[in-house]
Amino acid sequence: MAVAQALIRVYLLFILAVNPLHRGRYLHRGSSTSASPSLDRVLSSKPRSPLHRNRKHKDPLKPKHPMLAFLVYVNERRAAFREENKNVLEMAKKNKKTYMEAMEEYKRTKRP
Structure with a gap:
């Protein structure tokens, strides 16, 4: 032993x-x-107890929640905005402004 x-x-x-x-x-x-x-x-x-051995391990790379609509919008238009605006701050302001305008347009057309 x-x-x-x-x-x-x-x-x-x-x-x-x-x-x-x-x-x-x-x-x-x-x-x-x-x-x-x-x-x-x-x-x-x-x-360890059987509960610990058989527990599923969490994937650290799994997203925590779905992507926000604003982030989807910005990701789709990032290349076009980058060509127009070299400054990141201006690009962020312009992204917000165009997104808000698009949302207002969407709300006006979809709501009765």
Whole structure:
């Protein structure tokens, strides 16, 4: 049993030393000079409950909400506005003005 734990310790030390993702997670939490308290914590940790193991992981790249209508409008017309206006502030003001005019036109035509 002691031999198996020693082999596990050596393996974990190797993994923690080689893999930069694990290095920051385990070695630098406790004291930066010694990795043994971290290894003891890893070796003695309880297995996670089935709820934690089967949980779906969230996609960090998934959009949080749909794009706003104003952003869709600006993205479609960005190239044309960029050619006309070199200044970003002027371009933003012109985008807002044309969008508001288009929305007023839309509201007048669609509402009875």
